Amino acid sequence: MKKYTPIFLIAVAALFIIGFTIPPKKHPLPVADKNNGGLFLPGNFRAVAVVDSLEGRARHLAVNSNGDVYVKLRFPDSTGGNVALRDTNHDGKADIIKKFADYEDKGSYGTGMRVHKGYLYFSSEVNVYRTKLNPKTLVPDGPLELILHDTNSPHEHDAKPLAFDNKGHMYVAFGAPSNACQVQNRVPGSMGVKGCPLLKNYGGIWQFDEAKPNQQQKDGIRYATGLRSVVAMDWNTADSCLYVVAHGRDDLRLQFPKKFSGWQSAILPAEEFIKVKQGTDVGWPYYYYDPFKKKKLLNPEYGGDGKKVGNGAKYAQPIMAFQAHWAPNDLLFYTGNQFPERYKNGAFIAFHGSTNRSPYPQAGFFVCFVPFKNGVPTGKWEIFADGFAGRNTVVSVSDAVYRPMGLSMGPDGSLYISETEKGKVWRIFYQGDRTKFTAAQLSKMELRKKLPGFKIPDVMRNNLMSGMLGSGAKLYATYCANCHQKNGKGDGNLFPPLSGSEWVTGGKYMEKDLAIRVILNGLEGPVKVKNKPYNSVMPKHNFLSDDQIAKVLTYIRNNFGNNSSLVTASEVKKVRAESGGK
Structure with missing residues (x-):
């Protein structure tokens, strides 16, 4: 066996240490984009667009220690649910863009992405994955490890944000598939369930082992509760504590129009910045935070009226409140x-x-x-x-x-x-x-x-909406009342009701497009409205201007017991263009 002198060994050790302690090479700052890429920034802050657009758009992102950028796509496809970006000439702009990670459950809502201890962690609506990063290859070439699987079906508020402490734990939020744990979610007037059963598996944050594969929710610890929906979450190393900025509840006016006005629904409740410790209870679904009264108030689903305080003071209060x-x-x-x-x-x-x-x-x-x-x-x-x-x-x-x-x-x-x-x-x-x-x-x-x-x-x-309802009423009387009747309830036979119709106020976002298309393109039965069949013909009304259609739909969506958002001329124009300009 060949022997090495102590001096030789010391030299080798010194080279080894130097090789692993030399910091990454620093590159000069890039030249900022004109007008900072459209952003307004304070003082001497500047901005450059790393990439102007990505096929599949984007949700969250993470940056590796060598400057490579990884983005979670909003609309993944078969070529990948994530994209890797590399700037090889250090001008601030990505010149290599590669999709990767073709996994089955990509979805459009899964959101978390973090670089942690040399791994890229990311989530879908039901899973949390990780893969080992290799700076030489840009796209991770290691196996895709399933760290956490949610056995529940995907649902609203199913974002799966991620955070990590310095003790080997991963934190994952499980949003609640409900506005306020009502008997019937988002049905006006539906009351809340006492002892909300959703809190068993939803509406909180769970703590897991950051490296153990194939975990399920039952393998974790419910770290905090009373949080309807959390997407913004991070671990603060300065005080070794978890923080979130939680989404407040929605639809106060839509659910309880006799108790809350449209203005109150627009400005309430606050988005809450919360310091989270093990055992923290923020109070959902029973309470919301009023930033004007600076206290938690009882939700109307549990008897609240915008004034009742109840036991709100016993729940975790925000360290800062933001607008609704x-x-x-x-x-x-x-x-x-x-x-x-x-x-x-x-x-x-x-x-x-x-x-x-x-x-x-x-x-x-x-x-x-x-x-x-x-x-x-x-x-x-x-x-x-x-x-x-x-x-x-x-x-x-x-x-x-x-x-x-x-x-x-x-x-x-x-x-x-x-x-x-x-x-x-x-x-x-x-x-x-x-x-x-x-x-x-x-x-x-x-x-x-x-x-x-x-x-x-x-x-x-x-x-x-000021001024739209009066004009909309005249348009409704001219073009709609003969069939759908002055009270919007239809004739009970040929012409369906507009009052409470899912064709008018049904899905949260797409109901506007549906209603606009019906007016532009007409509709021929058979159709079902409020679970009752109708078989008649509604003629096209594409001769109406974008502004007229916006006004009449705004009127319909805010009368006859309906209580929905306004429709704008620009929204009608967009749908008309998608329909071939007719």
Whole structure:
């Protein structure tokens, strides 16, 4: 056996240590896009579009230690549910784009994506996977491991966000398939079930082993409860604690129109920023948080009326409250050094934007920052990145050009943001001397809080339905009342009712398109309405203008016992174009 001198062994050891401790090569910051790729940013922050659009769009994303970007696709196909991006010339823009991970249950709602201990973790609606990352290959070439399988069928609020502590645990949220645990979900007036049985398997966060394969929910620990829907979740290493920004409940006016107005439904309840410890109970489905009264109130499904406090004080209270329906869809505690020191350990939150504040403008569609110290916010929330929607007033969510979704930090401390409508990804970095950052750089962003997407809407002045109902009533009397009757109940034989009709107010998003298509293209039976058969002919009304169709549908959807969002001329125009311009 050949012997080696001690000096030789020391030299080999030294080379080994040096080889594994040399930090990655630093590259200069890229040149920012003109107008920061459409974003408004504070002071000397700049942005570059890593990619302008992705086939399949995007949900969440994660950035590896070498700068490779991994994006969870919103609409996967047979070539893959994820996409990998690499910038080989360091200009900030991806020049290699590859789809990967063809798994059976891709779905359009599964959302989680995180890089953790050299693995890429990502979720579908029912599964959590991981695969070993290999910086040399970009696309992971290791096996796809199933870490967690949800035995329940996919349902609303089934997002599966992921977070990891420093003790080998993975945290997964299980959203509840209900608005407030009613006897009949989303049926107006349906009361809540006492001792809500959904809380056994839903409406909370479970803790699992981060590396053990083939786990099920029963193998985990229910870490927290009383959370209807969580998509934004992160572990704060500064105080070793889990945090979430939870979605509040919906449809106060739709469910209980005698107790809540359209304005109240638009501004209530708050989206809650919550510090989560083991055993935390946030109070769903019994309570919601009123940001104006600054307390938890009893839900109407359990006897509440917008005033009753009940036992709300015994549940976990938010550390900060945001406006209703802004849709917080990612949370990131910033640990990098590229940004000025004030951002260290603070929280970035991506708000996807509201869908159900009608008849008032939709709101959100931005990324905010909350300064933190010792696990507590040290100031008010700030607008960090805005301009995603492409307009100051968003009437319908489909009007928003971009909707921010995912957040991730790059190895140099840059912030990456993904959005869902086109699959665009931005990289944001600070240009200049970080030590000379002052609060003055925030002043222009603070002024943006006066825009419609951030202000509390005025009850009368900001009601977009004002004037539409009167015009809609005249159009209804002219073109619709002869068949569907003045009271909207039909004739009980040939002509179906519009009152409570699923063709008018049924699905949460697509009912508008359905109703618009019926007016444009007509309808010939047989059809079923409210489970009763009808067999008649409704002629085309495509001679009506986009504005006229919007007004008459808005009238129908807000009369005869119906209580739904307004229809806009732009929505009609879009459907008309899809129908061949007729």
